[in-house]
Amino acid sequence: MAQRFNYDSLFSKTSQDAPPGSFRHAKYDFAVAYPDPEILPLDELVDSLKSAFDREGRDLAYYSDAAGYAELRRLVAEKLARERNMKVEADGLVLTSGSGEAIGIVIQALTDPGDVVLTEEFVYLGTLNQMRRYGADVVGVKCDDDGILPGDLDTVITEQTAKGKKVKYLYTIPTFQNPMGWTMTLERRKQVLEVTGKHGIPVFEDDCYADLRFEGEDVTSFHSLDETGRVVYVGSFSKIIAPGMRMGYLVAPQEVINRAWSFKSGGAVSQFTALAVAEYMKGGMDQHIEAHNRALAAKRDAMLAALGENFGSSVTWTAPQGGLYLWVKFPEGADLAAVQDQVYEEGVGYYNGAQFSPSGEGANYVRLCFGHPSAETIYEGIGELARILDKKGVFPG
């Protein structure tokens, strides 16, 4: 057999092993924050694409605007002005392949190896992984149900600076925080802006769940509370249409966009997708979001009811007003990380808290997503989770 070619001596010094991950699906999948496949607006997307193609499909013969389809940028800017009180022009916004790409290129533009970057004490895994990949020293800031604790934020920045560390930015998911589920209050947002302002640190706001509110009142974006260009903002269509669309956006001062863009590869986002999304925004997207949110509320209730029936008082959980998951706390010492793979093999998927923690603590927490399964499946699956954990003696039932 021919000997395989060896690339080892050819890889660049900065390259790392990072194989493309694949997502596994358990029978009861509470691990990843997917929407419900039954709710996806497939027919509407096809109709939207058809209308857009009839009008301007032949433009696909050209490479599109590097910042992404101008009409979609205009519609997103309008939506952000209307719903998130943001003063943003289509030209101050660029489209990216999901918000994940926007997050990645901003991290690269702002982070040198060894820099301290701040996040909430538990944070979206995708961001945490990207920060680590580019050498950031990620430090979590303590939170309560109202969001980041400004006193702890101030202490962490002061301590890190005293150690000679450069604190580069605070990344926050202020609306339906992933994984903790709370929404930061207006007062806290103002306090966080004040503390970071005092130390000259920008705020990197990830608002990808802002549309998934099924109860309570919206809280305005960080971006709308700042007039100095100190807030960088990302959003996404993944949670309101589907992750498979790979469409997100970045709003930032031009100098930040220019630097971040130097890390973008592959040219503009897909014009094919952008045409469908733009046309859908002009048509039924808002009604779809409302229907989706009603369905999410019912699923959240099914999960709350099932937890109440199957878990004793030693376990507590949040009841978020939107978003896709509950954050569940087991007694101190319970190790939900150790049994995660075995529980998966038995049919129930979840992510444990330590996975979201910059310091690796929190194995007595789990995040349970209710977006993808039906209410009946959620109800059944939570019962199954309780049964498996009980059998394994993970916590006193």
Ligand SMILES: Cc1ncc(COP(=O)(O)O)c(C=O)c1O
């Ligand atoms: C907080 C947060 N930000 C960003 C993303 C990335 O989403 P996408 O790249 O699909 O827009 C996710 C996905 O789960 C998320 O939870």
